[in-house]
Amino acid sequence: MRADRRFLSLFPIVALATATAACDGLNNTLPGDDGGGNPVIEPDFELQLLHFADVDGGGTAALANVDAFSALVDAFRAQRPDSTVLLSSGDNYIPGPIYQASAEDALANAVGVPGVGRGEVAILNALGLQASAVGNHDLDGGPGEFAGIIGADDAWSGAAFPYLSSNLDFGADDSTSDLANPGGSDAADIAGELAPSAVLTVGGERIGVVGAVTPTLPSITSTGSIGVAPDDVSDALEAIDALAAAIQPAVDALSGDGIDKIIVLAHMQQIAVEQALATRLENVDIIVAGGSNTLLADANDDLRPGDSAADDYPLVYRSPSDEPVLLVNVDGDYKYLGRLIVGFDESGVILEDTLDPADNGAWAAIDSVVDSVQGAPIGDVVDVADALRGVLGDKDGVATGITEVFLDGRRGSVRTEETNLGNLTADANLWYARRADEDVVISLKNGGGIRAAIGTVTQPAGSNDPDDVVLGPPDANDFGKPAGGVSQLDIETALAFNNGVAMVTLTAAELRDVMEHAVSAFAPGVTAGQFPQIGGMAFSFDPGATARSGGDTNQGAATTGERIRTLVVTQPGGGTDTVVAGGALQGNPSRTFRMAVLNFLVGCVPDSGGEASDDCGDGYPFKGLSNPQRADLDADFDAAEYDAGAFDFSPSGGEQDALAEYLAAFHADAGSAFDAAEQAPADDARIQNLDAREDGLAGG
Secondary structure (H helix, E strand, O other), rough: OHHHHHHHHHHHHHHHHHHHHHOOOOOOOOOOOOOOOOOOOOOOOOEEEEEEOOOOOOOOHHHHHHHHHHHHHHHHHHHOOOOOEEOOOOOOOOOOHHHHOOOOOHHHHHHOOOOHHHHHHHHHHHOOOOOEEEOOOOOOHHHHHHHHHHOOOOOOOOOOOOOEEEOHHHHHOOOOOHEOOOEEEEHHHHHHOOEEEEEEEEEOEEEEEEEEEEEHHHOOOOOOOOEEEOOOOOOOOOOHHHHHHHHHHHHHHHHHOOOOEEEEEEOOHHHHHHHHHHHHOOOEEEEEEEEOOEOOOOOOOOOOOOOOOEEEOOOEEEEOOEEEEEEEEOOOOOEEEEEEEEEEOOOEEEEHHHHHOOOOOEEOOHHHHHOOOOOOOOHHHHHHHHHHHHHHHHOOOOOOEEEEEOOOOOOOOOOOOHHHHHHHHHHHHHHHHHHHOOOOOEEEEEEOOOOOOEEEEOOOOOOOHHHOEEEEEEEOOOOOOOOOOHHHHHHHHOOOOOOEEEEEEEEEEHHHHHHHHHHOOOOOOOOOOEEEEEEEEEEEEEEOOOEEEOOEOOOOHHHHHHHEEEEEOOOOOEEEEEEEEEEEOOOOOOOOOOEEOOOOOOOOOOOOOOOOOOOOOHHHOOOOOOOOEEEEHHHOHHHHOOOOOOOOOOOOOOOHHHHHHHHHHHHHOHHHEEEEOEEEOHOOOEEOOOOOOOOOOOOO
């Protein structure tokens, strides 16, 4: 093991110190002594790791930040040209406005032949990215679309770097099998290919890079026939030992090839999973986390307005053989560049004394930080970004409606509590569905499907306190959008997936089980995408009670969850129907409710053509419903029945059009502007967290 070689390498230094002290009888320090009598080992090699992840906001934020971000990359790479690597831990794009803008003719000069996602990959190529993990959003368009984005053809150069994942079997899917590589090759030689690992040579040293992704992948994106290990996993942390076992062989293969410096790019969605892996994986030195947008930073890092660090940078753990393992992560959308300068001894073991907070940490992509390192944007990055910005500007000029308040779609909000944007879009879906089917009474969508807020975030001058941040409605712009205007671009960014609106019927018992799943992953620090945003109903839940367990088959009255304390459905004609009270199912468990829901969540329910996917979106238990009667607006109804026709930028039947039409119908101008300000959890009415407030629905 490397630990044995490490201790052997210490012996000559310790022996020399002891012998010299014995000979002269003095307390003089030696060269390489820390002043306390402890030897300091000079690093045999020093690596500068630059890293990022989660360019998945879907809107203009990434493009607003990328110029400054590229300047940081260029400045730091210039400081250490022979020892620097630039890596991503996945989610380099997401279906949404930028993704779609890459298919416009204006991108021809940047990508050759325009195509979705290509502009974002062109930016990564210009940045000099050397390897990336596969993230869940990288696959949102399906394996075929993914292969078309990263693979080269006669008109498109493809990704200039490999995508890595040690727990995915790309050879099992026809779309990706031609790009599959066994791993262990030089990264430059397998650009645009898919492999478990790759090797980077810097400063004469070989650095092994292994990729890994959350095993919950089939329930959160479009995996096609790509194999995922371990399989049938609904909670990655519960399967942590099996996940570590799936990753370890790729690490062992690199170690067996004599590589003693290994980085794992782990796209696990929740940083707790990467933390658990750090203590289980052998011969791994650094884990770059991804998918959780967790901001790790030093106390001396200059953060963006309103931001605060979740923890220190880097986090330090011990491997099973008691060697240091460093865990790093920064927030996404090019807001920060992570920088880790670390020394290794001659056996490839990290020397913790080489970690300097003055160099390491989260470097904000803002002018003041760029100026401090004398950075300048990379020209090719700016050229591609400018082409994309030109396309997006045309979408931000017309308001679909007006809001006088900030619409909260921030990840930490929509995945943990009721928000005003969650309410607004859930209500829009309910209204939209009822125009086609008046029996629909409730609406449910997953918080993870809301990708961004709509509005402004301002830090008062002279303050760095996140509590001082002012959240406001959207600003007017030069494209013609008025103050408070919610534009096409705002909607496309916030609802980037543009899922279709579907309808299913559930019994009272089935509805209760669905809502138990909705809050089953709720826990401090967890931002699971399944957390609900709802319309036409309200519920209270106890986060400390037993969470629902099991797969995506509905358990009905036998649900294993005990968190839902009260659940009340509001009838369209007035009155309420209490489904759960005191944690117990009320009334006839077989009575039914028609629900408007995203087609992603009910993909496992056969549609009117009999088609169904293997997994329910976000693991929602819609399998096995007694009589779901699934119908999809875009497939089973004439658009004239439900689409009011105010806007046509998005196809009828989807959540983007639902929100645009709803805003036009009810909040078209300043006099009717949306004015329901975001509330603290203690004041939330639809989703009542009993850790934050009393149950206001009890007895309702």
